[in-house]
Amino acid sequence: MNRQETSVVERLKSALGGKIQDVYEDGRGVVVRVELSAVPDTLEALRSDASTPFNLLADVTAVDWSRWSEETGMKPPPARFSLYYNLYSISATTRLFIEAWLEDGQAAPSATPFYASADWAERTVFDMFGIRFSGHPDLRRIYMPDDFEYSPLRKEFPRRGVDPQDFPQE
Amino acid sequence: MTPTIERGPEGGFAVGPIDGLLNLARKHSLWYLLFGTACCAIELMQTGGPRTDTDRFGMVFRSTPRQADVLVLAGTISYKMASRIRLLYDQMAEPKYVIAMGSCANTGGLFQESYAVVKGGDLFLPVDVYIPGCPPRPESLCEGLMLIQQKIEREPWLKKAWGKYKSDKPDPMPTEGCEPLR
Numbered sequence: 001m002n003r004q005e006t007s008v009v010e011r012l013k014s015a016l017g018g019k020i021q022d023v024y025e026d027g028r029g030v031v032v033r034v035e036l037s038a039v040p041d042t043l044e045a046l047r048s049d050a051s052t053p054f055n056l057l058a059d060v061t062a063v064d065w066s067r068w069s070e071e072t073g074m075k076p077p078p079a080r081f082s083l084y085y086n087l088y089s090i091s092a093t094t095r096l097f098i099e100a101w102l103e104d105g106q107a108a109p110s111a112t113p114f115y116a117s118a119d120w121a122e123r124t125v126f127d128m129f130g131i132r133f134s135g136h137p138d139l140r141r142i143y144m145p146d147d148f149e150y151s152p153l154r155k156e157f158p159r160r161g162v163d164p165q166d167f168p169q170e
Numbered sequence: 171m172t173p174t175i176e177r178g179p180e181g182g183f184a185v186g187p188i189d190g191l192l193n194l195a196r197k198h199s200l201w202y203l204l205f206g207t208a209c210c211a212i213e214l215m216q217t218g219g220p221r222t223d224t225d226r227f228g229m230v231f232r233s234t235p236r237q238a239d240v241l242v243l244a245g246t247i248s249y250k251m252a253s254r255i256r257l258l259y260d261q262m263a264e265p266k267y268v269i270a271m272g273s274c275a276n277t278g279g280l281f282q283e284s285y286a287v288v289k290g291g292d293l294f295l296p297v298d299v300y301i302p303g304c305p306p307r308p309e310s311l312c313e314g315l316m317l318i319q320q321k322i323e324r325e326p327w328l329k330k331a332w333g334k335y336k337s338d339k340p341d342p343m344p345t346e347g348c349e350p351l352r
Contacts (some may be wrong), residue, residue: 143286145249152285159283 004079004094005030008052015045015112031097036083039100043085043114052092057115060122061087062129067155081131085111102131110135128153172323189328196239197322198228200315203238205258208245210272210305215278217308217315229315235261240318241268242311243275243291252288259295265327267318270297271302271311280304 001009009023012032019038024031034042036040046054061084079101087096102108110133111118121132123142130151133139141148150157173194177201184191206214217224218231232238235258247255259268268290273279278289291297298321301314 143250145253148249150285157285 001025001030004052004092005096008046008094008096009047011049012042012045013093016041028097029095031084031099033099033101034062036100036102036106038109039083039085039098040109040114042098043087046087046096046098046151047069047114049089052094054087054096055087056088056090057085057111057117057121058088058095060084060111060118060125062125062127062131062153064153064155077101081129083108083125083131087156102126107132107134109133112136130154177209177303189326192328193322193325194240196204196327197319200227200240200318200322201232201238202240202242202315203235203262204233205235205241205248206232206244207251207255208274210244210274213308213311214242214244214271214306217311219308222308222312224315227315227319235259235264236275238262239266240315241266241295242271243268243295243297246274246279246281247288247291248286249288250286252294256292256294265322265325267298267321268295269299269311269318271301271314272306273302276300276302284303298328307339 009030009032013020013023016038019035019041020032021035022033024033030044043057059114062083063082064080065082066080068074069076081102081104083100083102085098085100087098088094089096100108108131110122112122112133112135119136120142121137122136123138123140125131126133126136126139127141127143128151140146143153173184173190175182186194187352188204204214206212216222218229224230229240235241239262241255241259241262243255259266268291270276274281274287275291278284282288282289287331288294299314299317301310304311306314
């Protein structure tokens with residue numbers, strides 16, 4: 001962590017207190033793990049930060065960990081899905097990741113009140129993983145047709161895709 | 171059925187069945203839709219260029235499906251795009267032909283294992299000519315268009331249309347395989 005990232009994390013810790021579960025650094029950069037319910041507060045605090053305002057939400061992605069421990073033999077993750085918010089500060093050229101874990105069927109709070117770019121990113125996560133976002137203005141599928149019934153990036157989805165007969169013909 | 175060109179005292183004239191004359195005109199004005207979904211579209215554009223000059227056969231691209239005779243499925247087709255392609259096909263006037271260009275339009279090709287890719291254009295359109303290749307060279311596409319020409323040449327189009335007209339069906343134009351999209 002460089003000085004800027006350290007000071008941002010310090011300010012975030014003082015603003016949110018115990019809602020921050022972990023701060024770690026890996027190949028991506030600095031990742032701040034928070035409770036799912038604390039995601040809007042975190043985003044708001046980072047967006048309105050005085051010295052490094054995170055004014056760009058570059059991406060929202062998710063990871064399905066349901067086969068993690070059986071495939072790798074490592075200890076099971078805290079929940080089924082992890083949600084990542086990729087935040088960037090254009091003025092301070094600093095990147096920060098927000099991580100939140102959630103179970104299947106649990107709805108995540110939408111980031112659209114804070115970042116307009118969260119609209120399509122959350123629709124992508126909804127389309128690929130079936131994670132719902134409460135408070136999203138227009139939560140529809142974005143890549144797949146509206147009558148597609150599956151979530152293609154979930155681990156139980158067959159690798160070759162579903163039967164082509166599912167495509168509406170004529 | 172091919173008309174013969176004769177030389178008369180006041181210029182040339184063609185003799186043959188009206189079907190053949192019509193087909194002669196049709197096969198030399200084969201307009202294709204300027205439409206591509208992936209990298210095959212680059213080869214499609216190249217085919218229209220000066221090297222394999224399809225204009226010498228009367229094949230020019232049109233920018234609207236209402237003026238096009240041939241739909242070239244140039245590229246990977248995703249499920250969402252398939253319904254749009256179907257819409258384009260439905261807007262084309264009869265008689266219309268479809269060319270599946272390249273591996274993706276034939277079978278799904280390289281992206282066959284994707285959840286989003288249609289495994290072949292013939293799943294939702296009546297394909298006349300399949301062209302292998304990834305992507306096919308402009309010469310191959312040109313050959314495919316010439317195969318469509320040969321198909322047109324043998325087609326008793328007028329007889330088919332007249333037969334439909336004489337039967338009880340209200341529509342004089344054949345409409346099989348072109349049900350409107352929901």
